[in-house]
Amino acid sequence: MLYVCPTPIGNLEDITLRVLRVLKTVDLILAEDTRRTGQLLHHFQISQPVESLHEYNEKEKTAGILEKLQQGQNIALVSDAGTPGISDPGGFLIRAVIEAGLPLEVLPGANAALLGFLQSGLLSHHFVFFGFLPSRRGERRKELEKLKGLPFPIIFYEAPHRLPDMLSDLLAILGDRQASISRELTKKFEETRRGMLSELLDYFAENKPRGEFVVTVAGAEHVEREIDEDDILRVLQNLTAAGLSRKSAVAQVSEEYRLPKNAVYRLALKLKPED
Ligand code: SAM
DSSP states (O other), X not given: OEXXXXXXXXXXXXXXHHHHHHHHHOSEEEESSXXXXXHHHHHTTOOOOEEEOOTTTHHHHHHHHHHHHHTTOOEEEEOSSBOTXXXXXXXXHHHHHHXXXXXXXXXXXXXXXXXXXXXXXXXXXXXXXXXXXXXXXXXXXXXXXXXXXXXXXXXXXXXXXXXXXXXXXXXXXXXXXXXEEEESTTSTTOEEEEEEHHHHHHHHHHSOOOSOEEEEEOOTHHHHHTSOHHHHHHHHHHHHHXXXXXXXXXXXXXXXXXXXXXXXXXXXXXXXXXX
């Protein structure tokens, strides 16, 4: 069995009893950084053998790991902090284990993105986890252009030295939106700031960002609300005049303008039957 084991992102109490039991009983622990994981294991008095598995050796080591699993060994996969495979190594091995038809168990545990999202209060039934944006400005802006119209909150990871540039690009491309920045989650200096992107940018221009950050930005809903009802009605009229059924026109408009179908349908009811 390969066990995917989340580890704390700060507070050591956030390791689960199950992760501890698995780490104490496996034949081998694969760690992103053996020294860092060594400290965690030492704290919990775990002395199982540890080998490294990081983004630069994951591909070449995978065949050997599959062999060990086939021989019946139990192996745990951990990253430096949080859940392996989430903006961390592990994805390649997990896929290979699945493809080889070998047993896999993913254990629940700490993850910075979900904590940052909940702290943001920008909650909705749907959200997008993006992780790290590209570090180069041009590529970052291109990526943000693709995200601009999404009507869901988006969760990003960011390093402290890149945070001001990232915020300025978020503001430039997405427009001024509600956002939230959580730093040092579960740690001593944990803090969440909520506000418009412009306010957060001003704050971090004056206060040097320190620590680890999760940034959550509201979805594009506010853009939708600015669309005039008369404009939508006119588009609906044009589409039905061009031969589309009312149902198809509603579907097209709701997709194009990212509006809820039932709201567009309510507008469509205002059309005259011959429209
Ligand atoms: N796999 C991890 C997880 O499940 O959260 C994420 C690993 S990723 C390499 C590291 C990034 O996660 C950091 O740069 C930061 O954006 C975010 N992060 C990790 N720990 C954090 C914390 N305690 N507070 C805020 N953000 C954190």
